[in-house]
Amino acid sequence: MEFRDLKKQYQALKPQIDAAMQTICANATFIGGAPVKELEEQLAADVGRKHCITCANGTDALQLAEMAYGIESGDAVFVPDFTFFSTAETVASLGATPIFVDVDEETFNMDPKKLEQAICRVKQEGKLKAKAIVAVDLFGLPADFETIEQIAKREGLVVVEDGAQGFGGMLNGKRACSFGDIATTSFFPAKPLGGYGDGGAIFTDDDEIAALLRSLCVHGKNGQDKYDNIRLGMNSRLDSLQAAILKIKLDAFAKTELDAVNQAAAWYNEALAGIDAALPVVPKGFYSSWAQYTLRFETKEKRDAAQAALKAAGIPSMIYYGRAMHQQGVFSDMPYSGTCPVTERLCQTVLSLPMHPYLQHEDVLSVAKVLKEINK
Numbered sequence: 338m339e340f341r342d343l344k345k346q347y348q349a350l351k352p353q354i355d356a357a358m359q360t361i362c363a364n365a366t367f368i369g370g371a372p373v374k375e376l377e378e379q380l381a382a383d384v385g386r387k388h389c390i391t392c393a394n395g396t397d398a399l400q401l402a403e404m405a406y407g408i409e410s411g412d413a414v415f416v417p418d419f420t421f422f423s424t425a426e427t428v429a430s431l432g433a434t435p436i437f438v439d440v441d442e443e444t445f446n447m448d449p450k451k452l453e454q455a456i457c458r459v460k461q462e463g464k465l466k467a468k469a470i471v472a473v474d475l476f477g478l479p480a481d482f483e484t485i486e487q488i489a490k491r492e493g494l495v496v497v498e499d500g501a502q503g504f505g506g507m508l509n510g511k512r513a514c515s516f517g518d519i520a521t522t523s524f525f526p527a528k529p530l531g532g533y534g535d536g537g538a539i540f541t542d543d544d545e546i547a548a549l550l551r552s553l554c555v556h557g558k559n560g561q562d563k564y565d566n567i568r569l570g571m572n573s574r575l576d577s578l579q580a581a582i583l584k585i586k587l588d589a590f591a592k593t594e595l596d597a598v599n600q601a602a603a604w605y606n607e608a609l610a611g612i613d614a615a616l617p618v619v620p621k622g623f624y625s626s627w628a629q630y631t632l633r634f635e636t637k638e639k640r641d642a643a644q645a646a647l648k649a650a651g652i653p654s655m656i657y658y659g660r661a662m663h664q665q666g667v668f669s670d671m672p673y674s675g676t677c678p679v680t681e682r683l684c685q686t687v688l689s690l691p692m693h694p695y696l697q698h699e700d701v702l703s704v705a706k707v708l709k710e711i712n713k
């Protein structure tokens with residue numbers, strides 16, 4: 338069994354993907370061109386946002402979004418303590434200070450109450466300017482954007498949605514990557530919508546920010562002229578090959594894969610009912626794209642025993658994440674909002690199971706069999 342079976346996906350989509358790659362090679366337009374433009378238009382329409390600007394990866398997407406809002410030294414940017422490194426890395430790379438906010442134990446996402454406390458502390462201290470919130474759609478479940486956006490409005494903060502794992506998710510009928518002032522995603526192969534290499538995208542409704550991002554992606558170019566550079570930017574573009582592949586994958590994602598992965602989650606929920614671990618929670622009004630299906634055990638010992646039993650049965654599992662942001666070596670001297678006990682506990686007790694749209698019911702049953710037999 339594969340943790341995320343990209344080979345099976347390729348077999349399902351092979352004729353279209355092979356043909357698309359051959360067309361790109363025959364036309365020899367490897368950067369930009371029609372596939373990139375068409376993918377951006379399709380993505381913006383699907384998500385429900387005016388502009389989509391593709392770029393080289395999800396980390397660049399975050400950094401470009403943060404650059405577009407002028408995030409810089411002296412700014413405090415609130416990020417979840419339980420996330421992939423890029424969320425905090427990009428903030429710190431721009432010279433700003435990431436403030437680590439604890440998460441909700443059940444949803445794994447930024448806890449709005451802890452966010453309010455962290456903002457309050459930064460404002461009281463008065464050393465940094467409270468500037469922005471980067472909220473993550475962890476494991477495919479949108480963050481609580483209705484509450485987070487209210488807090489941001491009241492406090493005058495920019496909201497960035499890090500939808501690297503969230504593409505396809507929904508909150509009260511609104512799609513992931515349509516939240517906040519600006520949203521980003523990643524097309525890393527293992528993400529809900531993955532390419533055959535690196536890729537990323539930024540979503541905004543703001544015409545000026547969109548134009549600024551088009552410039553920042555190509556060395557700070559002036560309008561269409563890339564040899565007239567009016568600001569410092571990056572070299573961050575999506576390849577034509579990736580765009581052509583992603584167009585086919587996006588179609589499959591919308592037509593079958595998003596439903597299939599939700600079916601797999603329902604199979605897990607049914608087969609794992611009653612095991613000695615908490616199953617993932619999708620609150621009312623939320624819809625997940627299941628980047629991960631993640632269990633919570635009572636203790637590290639129980640988690641590690643479950644992982645060992647799965648391994649012995651030839652079933653892969655992963656620990657996302659084993660280390661909190663505030664525990665990362667590079668951030669050891671950063672101030673953070675007190676301790677983050679929930680994140681610290683999750684790092685000891687979470688375990689993600691094989692999850693992808695091509696998972697079969699019998700795969701789910703064999704995973705469940707192992708987990709049910711541990712305590713017998």
Ligand SMILES: *Cc1c(COP(=O)(O)O)cnc(C)c1O
Nearest residue numbers: 394395396421423501502523525
């Ligand atoms: C994967 C990921 C990123 C970075 O995406 P890349 O394309 O790998 O650069 C950022 N944030 C989160 C939450 C991620 O999971």
